[in-house]
Amino acid sequence: MTKEEIWAAALRQSAVDLNCSPEDFGREHSVVVRSAPHAGARKYLSLPFFCDLVSYGGNVVASVAPEAEAAVRAYVERYAPEHCFETPNMNVLADALRPFGMRICFMAEYFLPDVSRMRQWDCGYALKVLGPADFAGLYRTEWSNALCEKRRELDVLAVGAYDGARLVGLAGCSADCESMWQIGVDVLPGYRRRGVAAALTSRLAAETLARGKVPFYCAAWSNIKSVRNAVKCGFVPAWAELTAKPEAFVRELNGQ
Incomplete structure (x- = not known):
């Protein structure tokens, strides 16, 4: 695309x-x-x-x-x-x-993603692509940005980061409209500032584009850490x- x-x-x-x-x-x-x-x-x-x-x-x-x-x-x-x-x-x-x-x-x-700036980031943890059946049991507070309990039928794709068997980060895509999927990401407190968010976001953006959908990312302008993550992953203000x-x-x- x-x-x-x-x-x-x-x-x-x-x-x-x-x-x-x-x-x-x-x-x-x-x-x-x-x-x-x-x-x-x-x-x-x-x-x-x-x-x-x-x-x-x-x-x-x-x-x-x-x-x-x-x-x-x-x-x-x-x-x-x-x-x-x-x-x-x-x-x-x-x-x-x-x-x-x-x-x-x-x-x-x-x-929105600038395909010329996108790259895959590594965080040192195993990443796994997840479908709705895989994350059906993950509608909990710690993953409330990645998944939405009120509109769980729209959650179509996710990527998890694992420290052994433990899920330490999760990025999810919500099919908010026919052509565009919104990305949200959560990382457990003890695993932040280790590149987990960037690894999850960049992988999920690539997986979304591969499915013919446009990934988009939303952040408040005061949420500097979230904006930095978007920019690092090749997203630009739209x-x-x-x-x-x-x-x-x-x-x-x-x-x-």
């Missing part, structure tokens, strides 16, 4: 998720569209969005509910794309959403995304 094919797949998927066209992400101006449900959207998304912003670097595409359109349009047209995802400008959006009972909730950076959620949902996430 070429770099061009990988990026084209991501743009098509983002267009499905946001109810726009792939070309909208490359326009010279920001774009605001009405959000709508779609059977092909990433499975973990709750559609329609009230407010979701995506930038591949050149502009912002905002997918919104009708009542949020005017406020969000004013915001994305006022500020440069990169500033729409950071404070202090982001406080303007937060204030505009507050009367609707909405709060800025999820913010993340997404990474898009940033910000999503608003109801205030009650945000309070629940905060344990309030």
Whole structure:
């Protein structure tokens, strides 16, 4: 799979998720569209969005509910794309959403593989490719990034690192949409900083590409260790995304 094919797949998927066209992400101006449900959207998304912003670097595409359109349009047209995802400008959006009972909730950076930079890393531990039957009993707290209990039917592939018979690291792929699988990785505390995460991630990315799917990687910009792992394994920044959620949902996430 070429770099061009990988990026084209991501743009098509983002267009499905946001109810726009792939070309909208490359326009010279920001774009605001009405959000709508779609059977092909990433499975973990709750559609329609009230407010979701995506930038591949050149502009912002905002997918919104009708009542949020005017406020969000004013915001994305006022500020440069990169500033729409950071404070202090982001406080303007937060204030505009507050009367609707909405709060800025999820913010993340997404990474795609650059096939020219990918390589396989060795960590000194045995690696094993696992299918759903192999990891069916691994839905535990220590592997909560690699596997998702709530959507276990989407977990399709994994790679485990073993110290003898002991599983010490696990990377898993979730088939979040037809063409793209998301990678998550966990390493036991006593085995971190030994290259285990990079070995697992690089192997799983290669296994995913070999199956004709695009691996993608998500991390908060403050999660430096996770971003470093992505970059080490040949992933490069692709898009940033910000999503608003109801205030009650945000309070629940905060344990309030």
